[in-house]
Amino acid sequence: MNKTTILVVEDDIAVRNLITTTLDTHDYRYIRAENGQNALQAISSKKPDIVLLDLGLPDIDGIDVIKRVRNWSEVPIIVISARCEDTDKIDALDSGADDYLTKPFSVEELLARLRVTQRRLASLKNSDPEDSEFRNGEMKIDYAAGSVFINSEEIHLTPIEYKLLCLLAKNSGKVLTHTFITNSIWGSSFDSDVASLRVFMATLRKKLDKSSKSGQQYIQTHVGVGYRMNKL
Amino acid sequence: MNKTTILVVEDDIAVRNLITTTLDTHDYRYIRAENGQNALQAISSKKPDIVLLDLGLPDIDGIDVIKRVRNWSEVPIIVISARCEDTDKIDALDSGADDYLTKPFSVEELLARLRVTQRRLASLKNSDPEDSEFRNGEMKIDYAAGSVFINSEEIHLTPIEYKLLCLLAKNSGKVLTHTFITNSIWGSSFDSDVASLRVFMATLRKKLDKSSKSGQQYIQTHVGVGYRMNKL
DNA sequence: TATTTTCGTGAAAAACCCGTAAAAAAAAGA
DNA sequence: TCTTTTTTTTACGGGTTTTTCACGAAAATA
Numbered sequence: 332m333n334k335t336t337i338l339v340v341e342d343d344i345a346v347r348n349l350i351t352t353t354l355d356t357h358d359y360r361y362i363r364a365e366n367g368q369n370a371l372q373a374i375s376s377k378k379p380d381i382v383l384l385d386l387g388l389p390d391i392d393g394i395d396v397i398k399r400v401r402n403w404s405e406v407p408i409i410v411i412s413a414r415c416e417d418t419d420k421i422d423a424l425d426s427g428a429d430d431y432l433t434k435p436f437s438v439e440e441l442l443a444r445l446r447v448t449q450r451r452l453a454s455l456k457n458s459d460p461e462d463s464e465f466r467n468g469e470m471k472i473d474y475a476a477g478s479v480f481i482n483s484e485e486i487h488l489t490p491i492e493y494k495l496l497c498l499l500a501k502n503s504g505k506v507l508t509h510t511f512i513t514n515s516i517w518g519s520s521f522d523s524d525v526a527s528l529r530v531f532m533a534t535l536r537k538k539l540d541k542s543s544k545s546g547q548q549y550i551q552t553h554v555g556v557g558y559r560m561n562k563l
Numbered sequence: 564m565n566k567t568t569i570l571v572v573e574d575d576i577a578v579r580n581l582i583t584t585t586l587d588t589h590d591y592r593y594i595r596a597e598n599g600q601n602a603l604q605a606i607s608s609k610k611p612d613i614v615l616l617d618l619g620l621p622d623i624d625g626i627d628v629i630k631r632v633r634n635w636s637e638v639p640i641i642v643i644s645a646r647c648e649d650t651d652k653i654d655a656l657d658s659g660a661d662d663y664l665t666k667p668f669s670v671e672e673l674l675a676r677l678r679v680t681q682r683r684l685a686s687l688k689n690s691d692p693e694d695s696e697f698r699n700g701e702m703k704i705d706y707a708a709g710s711v712f713i714n715s716e717e718i719h720l721t722p723i724e725y726k727l728l729c730l731l732a733k734n735s736g737k738v739l740t741h742t743f744i745t746n747s748i749w750g751s752s753f754d755s756d757v758a759s760l761r762v763f764m765a766t767l768r769k770k771l772d773k774s775s776k777s778g779q780q781y782i783q784t785h786v787g788v789g790y791r792m793n794k795l
Numbered sequence: 796t797a798t799t800t801t802c803g804t805g806a807a808a809a810a811c812c813c814g815t816a817a818a819a820a821a822a823a824g825a
Numbered sequence: 826t827c828t829t830t831t832t833t834t835t836a837c838g839g840g841t842t843t844t845t846c847a848c849g850a851a852a853a854t855a
């Protein structure tokens with residue numbers, strides 16, 4: 332049986348060393364990342380079992396890291412942060428974090444919470460390896476890099492366009508209702524959001540089709556209901 | 564969709580009221596238990612989705628409650644306790660608790676952690692995606708994709724046509740009265756709706772028959788009563 | 796069979812929804 | 826600050842969808 336692998340995302344060397352030596356002495360394997368970019372890449376390439384994430388990273392905000400990971404991976408994320416405000420905790424948890432510890436934290440508690448997470452993973456034993464990229468026809472989404480390609484040619488998407496595409500991709504083949512989509516992206520569903528949604532769909536389709544050779548229809552409209560990504 | 568049911572195990576009336584009123588205002592259902600015995604009974608008989616557990620109960624020690632529950636149930640347990648020692652936390656977590664909050668706790672944080680737990684429960688349920696579909700003769704309805712096939716060739720239906728077909732399919736073999744159908748689709752039943760219904764039936768039949776090889780009659784008219792989908 | 800009622804059908808009218816462009820507002824970078 | 830990018834708002838045209846209506850066919854009733 333393999334050791335549980337833990338990705339430690341922390342730029343403060345002292346804290347990182349504290350964590351890694353603790354993990355070492357408790358029979359864990361670990362990987363390190365000093366910033367958000369590396370963290371995202373490590374999650375997609377090394378596929379750790381659990382992620383320990385500091386929120387105060389030099390490049391990307393920790394919350395954004397969580398959100399981006401959650402576009403394609405369900406890997407448990409335990410946040411370890413100096414931010415002790417309630418709103419920070421709530422933001423992190425609602426963005427997709429599984430647990431939240433505030434610095435200074437008890438090493439023993441961290442280990443206990445790791446065990447809780449491991450227990451849950453074991454009972455799941457859901458051995459479907461999550462793919463860090465999505466392919467459909469000529470399109471490819473590289474989740475770790477946050478970039479999209481048509482025929483290995485990168486196309487630039489704005490944040491919302493990217494989110495939208497990920498949402499459709501994750502539910503490829505299924506019809507997503509207007510309200511489901513607007514809720515997923517804006518958190519609420521006003522009529523004005525649906526109007527915006529149409530605009531985004533238009534630009535997204537334009538960008539996808541422009542690079543596509545065959546006249547493939549990636550996104551299909553379901554009148555009065557919503558949209559669907561076709562499996563090609 | 565049912566509300567999430569939460570068992571609140573807490574003997575301190577003030578704290579309990581704080582929690583239950585909070586749950587009330589956030590669309591949760593709750594059950595109460597004042598001691599460990601009642602809690603164990605409630606978990607087995609009422610089958611709550613989540614348990615909020617105070618450790619300082621009058622009869623059984625909270626840790627023991629956790630251990631005994633874990634003999635036969637995996638229900639998520641979130642501990643809310645005045646004990647703030649690390650060892651207490653670790654004992655509770657290692658005994659099978661899923662999370663641990665110390666009093667005084669932030670109501671907002673509690674809600675956020677409840678949402679985390681709910682998220683996990685939801686993803687557990689959806690792990691086996693039964694892509695529900697309906698088959699009858701050469702026809703197939705893929706509900707998730709919102710599309711209809713005749714001999715694995717997709718046919719385009721307008722929203723009402725699709726709704727109508729789903730309604731007939733769901734009650735395949737049964738005669739549906741005019742008023743039942745118009746009520747299901749328009750919410751009310753005017754004479755004009757029945758007139759429309761005839762038109763929709765005509766186009767629907769036309770679309771189904773056009774692709775069908777054998778002259779199968781999917782929809783049968785019952786004069787003066789309504790329509791029925793034949794089982795083929 | 797004759798009469799009445801109910802259905803199916805085609806076509807036109809009305810209503811509706813969607814895509815699109817363009818401008819305004821907001822956010823992000825330089 | 827100014828510029829650039831991104832998001833939101835608004836309005837309109839066009840195509841699809843729904844509704845209405847008229848008339849002939851089919852079925853039920855007597």
